[in-house]
Amino acid sequence: MAAHRLRDLLRVEPGSKVRLAAIDPSDTHGHNKSAADKELADGLVRLAGLQDRLWAEAKHPVLVVLQGIDAAGKDGTVHHVMSAFSPQGCPVTDFKVPSALEMSHDYLWRVHQHAPGKGEIAIFNRSHYEDVLVVRVHDLVPKMIWKQRYDQINDWERMLVEEGTTIVKFFLLIDRDEQRKRFQARYDDPTKRWKFKMGDLAERGLWDNYVAAFEEALSRCSTAAAPWYVIPANRNWFRNLAVAEILGDVLDDLKPAYPVIDPSVPADLVIE
């Protein structure tokens, strides 16, 4: 049994400077693979119960952001952790290269419309952070434009939180060699090769630029209102149980409860 909650161990303290090289992506914080299946299964049962009440109560919107370099395990996290949730009430949005329509608006326009409603847990697979990540690495807008976005993102997230949304942001951390193995495995597996793009290798060549961009986003945009968690993600089993535990703790704090039964419904009704 780990001594501390992963929520406390993995949160980026607001105002602190993140150096990813100082974090071990294979760390498992005292958890063991042999116990992981059971731990994850229990975590998913807990999440399912919490979401059932959250949805029934229809009071709190929850936003979960997933970021990480290519092959860090964003899709796998959706598959293995968010599968605890009923699809009703758990919209997943994949943010791809913006369409022409999306490009004709400000960068938050396409994002805001997918923000969660009350009782929903909205999952962002990539997010508005791409606008300070890929956009920065590839100079898709001038530096003076992306530089301003950290504060804009904090302001926008704070507004959502002040209006009642709970925001949890997970950054999945793998190292360069783990990415190499995953790309190779993806390429070698006929059921996964479709996911492999030659462009992934070009992005891989920009590893250090991505690290710099991630570090600045994590350092500047982990706020009390909307903290980032850096999840050591070289081991899928640990990534899954860490995300499940943190999300469970965050949802638990909302104390979601089934609605009070309408007083016109009798306590001893037998339906014929």
Ligand code: AMP
């Ligand atoms: P994937 O997640 O592998 O399906 O790929 C989605 C691609 O869309 C990634 O290469 C992202 O970097 C890219 N993408 C997502 N958001 C943006 C954005 N705002 N501007 C440019 N590219 C983006």
Ligand code: MG
């Ligand atoms: Mg990809």
